Amino acid sequence: MRRIHLLIVAVFILIPQSCKWNDDVRPDESPWAYEDPGVSGFDEPLLLALDSLFDAGRLGGIGSMLVLKDNKVVFEDYYGFYTRDSLQGIGSMGNIIVSLLVGIAIDGGFIKSVEDSVYKYLPQRQSYFEADQLKKRIRFKDILTMKSGLSWNETLSGVNSTSNDVNVIKTAPSAVEFLLKKPMESIPGQRFSQNSAGSLIILEALESATGLSIDEVVSEWLFKPLEISDWKVRKDEVGLSDLSLGLTIKPLDLLKIGDLMLNNGSWLGNRIVSASWVELSTSTQHRISNFSDMGYLWWRFSDDSSWSVYFPENKTFYALSDEDHYMFVMPEYNMVFLLTTNGRTSASTNLGYYVLSNYLLATLQPDDGN
Incomplete structure (x- = not known):
């Protein structure tokens, strides 16, 4: 993500700020264009504050955070020893x-x-x-x-x-x-x-x-x-690859999966999976509680969940793992949010939900027509 060092903020507090992209982010090597978060409707100072918390390890060990909105990357940053080129395990x-x-x-x-x-x-x-x-x-x-x-x-x-x-x-x-x-x-x-x-x-x-x-x-x-x-x-001894639990991949590549689903099974205009499967697999197949429902290995918020304040049409679906990795695909906002971590800790339990509600959706309104 673009960053502002705290010292610079302190000295130039009265000057309108624009962030500097993380040195590891190379827009020319991304399939998407880049845009300032503020232009897309985000509270940019709030996201910068979150970025600083991640850098300092105040919310647990974070691997990466990426946000794609309106086909533009508005946030991309990596933490600790991770870089854009790092393969990260995504668990379940x-x-x-x-x-x-x-x-x-x-x-x-x-x-x-x-x-x-x-x-x-x-x-x-x-x-x-x-x-x-x-x-x-x-x-x-x-x-x-x-x-x-x-x-x-x-x-x-x-x-x-x-x-x-x-x-x-x-x-x-x-x-x-x-x-x-x-x-x-x-x-x-x-x-x-x-x-x-x-x-x-x-x-x-x-x-x-x-x-x-x-x-x-x-x-x-x-x-x-x-x-x-x-x-x-990871493979077992008979050679079966464990995509279910043992895949390591670059977060920027994982974001492509979210974008594929957001675009009903098409990627850069090429059909990869049918739109009917995207709709079926992300629709409620089983009600689990008044918080979550289950699609076909995708999760959803229940119709009567408190999250309806953000998703009144309840189109959003998401993936997560016990290791505190999250990817939310939000048609209402034409947005994908990805967060990876170093593993679940007492300080990072349900971190993805917290970041989504308190930092990303704080100033956004659902897109018209979605």
């Missing part, structure tokens, strides 16, 4: 990429529909489905809405707990085998239970359906069209 926020791949697979005829049972696409795993016939009823839709019915411990223990299944699966020799060995605790499609790793089953199903590795699938279908060339992903 990688699930939004799995959701996109399902949409592209359906568009291309590799998967018939979200109503299909996943076992049909996993011939190599039939023994697990035969051992528990209830598992045969697990549909793509159930995994995408975190209602697979598989027993899973993600929210009952701490983020860093060794009993948290998310941490256990990261070292499992076969992530899909670990998931399918879990007993069923409910009928698929009936009960929500947060499971950020369940989409690994979908990734293996995509490999079977396409005859390609997940690395090839995500590269050819999504990353190459978005001009994303620098990324890494």
Whole structure:
């Protein structure tokens, strides 16, 4: 982001200020134009104050913050040892990429529909489905809405707990085998239970359906069209890439995913996924509470959430992870907000919501016509 050093502010307090871009920001290497936050309707001094808090570590360890509005970058900054060229782990926020791949697979005829049972696409795993016939009823839709019915411990223990299944699966020799060995605790499609790793089953199903590795699938279908060339992903011992939990990527490239969704599946005029999938996957598929709803691995605010003061038409959807990474896609404001961190701390819990309401939306009004 553009910055003002505090000393300069103190000396020239009476002179209208314009920020200086972070030295690491190179507008000529970005697919978007850049614009001063104040021109786009933001409270620029407030954003500069936030930038200073991030620099000082007062709100926890921040990796990056980027804001895209009206197809222009109005805020881009990196903190600590991170730069624009740094790959940053995004934890379970990688699930939004799995959701996109399902949409592209359906568009291309590799998967018939979200109503299909996943076992049909996993011939190599039939023994697990035969051992528990209830598992045969697990549909793509159930995994995408975190209602697979598989027993899973993600929210009952701490983020860093060794009993948290998310941490256990990261070292499992076969992530899909670990998931399918879990007993069923409910009928698929009936009960929500947060499971950020369940989409690994979908990734293996995509490999079977396409005859390609997940690395090839995500590269050819999504990353190459978005001009994303620098990324890494953790693999289990059998070679399955964990896009669900183990992706590292540049924040500026991750912002492209948000922009793609904001533009109904098109990127720079090129159709990557159908608009119908964008609408379906970001619509409410399951009501969780009076705060949040679930789409297909995208989150939403509930209609009666207190956030309706900012989003009266409730078009906004977002991605997040337990490590305190956030990306909000806000059609009402024609805006995408991305925040990455060094991991959740007591000082940064729910940080993305706090920054969004207290700093970004403080002076903005929804765009007319959205």
